Amino acid sequence: MGQIFELIADQALETLDSYYTECHICERENLDLYTYQGKYVMKNGEIDDDLYALCEECIKNKAVSHICDFQYIKTIKGYLESENLGEKEKEILKQQLTDKYQKTPDIPIFLQYTDRPLCCKDITEFKGYPKDNPDLYQKTGSFIYWEKKTIANKPEAYNFKNTGPPESLREVATFHCKHCNKNYFTFQF
Numbered sequence: 001m002g003q004i005f006e007l008i009a010d011q012a013l014e015t016l017d018s019y020y021t022e023c024h025i026c027e028r029e030n031l032d033l034y035t036y037q038g039k040y041v042m043k044n045g046e047i048d049d050d051l052y053a054l055c056e057e058c059i060k061n062k063a064v065s066h067i068c069d070f071q072y073i074k075t076i077k078g079y080l081e082s083e084n085l086g087e088k089e090k091e092i093l094k095q096q097l098t099d100k101y102q103k104t105p106d107i108p109i110f111l112q113y114t115d116r117p118l119c120c121k122d123i124t125e126f127k128g129y130p131k132d133n134p135d136l137y138q139k140t141g142s143f144i145y146w147e148k149k150t151i152a153n154k155p156e157a158y159n160f161k162n163t164g165p166p167e168s169l170r171e172v173a174t175f176h177c178k179h180c181n182k183n184y185f186t187f188q189f
Ligand SMILES: [Zn+2]
Pocket: 023, 024, 025, 026, 027, 028, 054, 055, 056, 057, 058, 059
């Protein structure tokens, strides 16, 4: 479990480069900034929807939400529907998981839509991208392929050993469930 963000392993956490100098909410400089495309409700009730670089504190403590968050909230709902849960538990979990998601920066960058795998009634932790082709073949060969929900068979096109690696290894993101130790991967290009 990440020490800074629960859903991102520390070694997979990336700060923004020096092009970004201050947090878009608190405007402090000289601190680690993380990519977060979203909006937040200011004290006067106005909405600032032009966020890109935020510090840890603002991500965790301000009322921030991701751009297009409805997409992933729908995925959370769909996942919880497929679990055998009572109405009340489902509602509580949906709120908890949505909060966790909103308090996590956009790491990894999903090229199409946010799709952190869900497992054991929780969101899995991002562990990083494959570091080289052998690592890619090993992980995508043994990890569970995830696309909005677990599907039994990964598309043959994602057997990278046969088809060759994707254009960038960063198109493949790996995740780990801390409850059952299952590993997942997503592939978006
Ligand atoms: Zn800040």
